[in-house]
Amino acid sequence: MTRSPFLRALAGETLDTPPIWLMRQAGRYLPEYREVRARAGSFVDLCLAPELAAEVTLQPIRRYGFDAAILFADILMVPYGLGQPLRFETGRGPVLEPIRDRAAVPGFDPDAFHGAVGPIYDTVARVRAALGPETALIGFAGSPWTVASYMVEGGSSRDFAALKLWAFRDPDGFGALMETIVEATIAYLDRQIRAGAQAVKLFDSWAGAAPETLFERWVVQPTAAIVRRLRGMHPDVPIIGFAKGAGALTRGYGSATGVTALTLDSSIPLAMACALQAERPVQGNLDPIALLAGGPALESETDRILEALGGGPFVFNLGHGIVPQTPPEHVAALVARVRG
Numbered sequence: 001m002t003r004s005p006f007l008r009a010l011a012g013e014t015l016d017t018p019p020i021w022l023m024r025q026a027g028r029y030l031p032e033y034r035e036v037r038a039r040a041g042s043f044v045d046l047c048l049a050p051e052l053a054a055e056v057t058l059q060p061i062r063r064y065g066f067d068a069a070i071l072f073a074d075i076l077m078v079p080y081g082l083g084q085p086l087r088f089e090t091g092r093g094p095v096l097e098p099i100r101d102r103a104a105v106p107g108f109d110p111d112a113f114h115g116a117v118g119p120i121y122d123t124v125a126r127v128r129a130a131l132g133p134e135t136a137l138i139g140f141a142g143s144p145w146t147v148a149s150y151m152v153e154g155g156s157s158r159d160f161a162a163l164k165l166w167a168f169r170d171p172d173g174f175g176a177l178m179e180t181i182v183e184a185t186i187a188y189l190d191r192q193i194r195a196g197a198q199a200v201k202l203f204d205s206w207a208g209a210a211p212e213t214l215f216e217r218w219v220v221q222p223t224a225a226i227v228r229r230l231r232g233m234h235p236d237v238p239i240i241g242f243a244k245g246a247g248a249l250t251r252g253y254g255s256a257t258g259v260t261a262l263t264l265d266s267s268i269p270l271a272m273a274c275a276l277q278a279e280r281p282v283q284g285n286l287d288p289i290a291l292l293a294g295g296p297a298l299e300s301e302t303d304r305i306l307e308a309l310g311g312g313p314f315v316f317n318l319g320h321g322i323v324p325q326t327p328p329e330h331v332a333a334l335v336a337r338v339r340g
């Protein structure tokens, strides 16, 4: 089977037209998503309903012909699978019962975990069966540091004080939590790959909250452990790392973790992106607000990125997720611009 453009770029090929997909390409900016969402019950219910989750995964592929689909689920399905109560409140985001000491750390029980999140593997299989060979399917999980941030803070956070206090004061106890998350994440991604995911992405959305010492110990090392073990099981499946907000620490992140490719957020200057691209394929990094703006600003921002990174192994993407207010026509205009 000829590989899709997306997988070719991740294998290090430079393509005449870079493949494109967008973070949060399935979501509230699409009327057809809002329609399914309204009849799904809760957001967690939607993530666990294979027919509906497959449908919303495919919606942006039908509309725009993106080069990759990303499984519709959430990074917080790992805490859910570990038995931590989870709900999403409108206007507030995720709400979890915080875990803040070693006594509260759950162990990893594979049967209970896969029993709870098993429908997600069905979604993967359904989506893979519905896609043509030219469209790749990406599986994903959060990186342990970011997943831990929600488990410890009990939701989104501004300063990550509870997370960092625990990591600084009690590295052994915090390490027990990280160990559980690492084991669950490996098992979860292994099952996504076996169900049909052809690449996986590790989202470390809050990597930028960690100072250098915590970054090395709790962002890099757990990610490296996941990469090493998954690669042993699935040597040909590319693994994309996304250490959002890591700034200058992004330089060492690729080689220290062993990820195949890097997603770059919009704060990474293109000169630095080019230097990183000399070592591994890169993906990014249009500002989602430029996509919201549309018009000449969107065109010039897009062209700068294409000029800087189009001459090497590259996947066009945003530097973070599409914002819900984005007009769907702006996405169509972006795809047309990238495909020339």
Ligand SMILES: Cc1c2[nH]c(c1CCC(=O)O)Cc1[nH]c(c(CCC(=O)O)c1C)Cc1[nH]c(c(CCC(=O)O)c1C)Cc1[nH]c(c(C)c1CCC(=O)O)C2
Binding pocket: 022, 023, 024, 025, 026, 027, 028, 037, 043, 070, 071, 072, 073, 074, 075, 076, 088, 092, 093, 094, 140, 156, 203, 205, 321
């Ligand atoms: C940090 C994080 C989360 N989830 C995710 C991350 C990492 C990427 C990032 O930094 O954004 C990853 C994620 N979340 C979702 C996907 C699905 C696939 C896709 O990208 O299209 C993916 C890959 C769906 C979702 N996950 C969520 C929605 C919106 C919920 C809804 O439709 O009601 C979607 C489509 C909810 C969610 N999920 C999360 C939060 C903080 C929220 C609330 C904020 C918000 O509402 O945007 C946690």
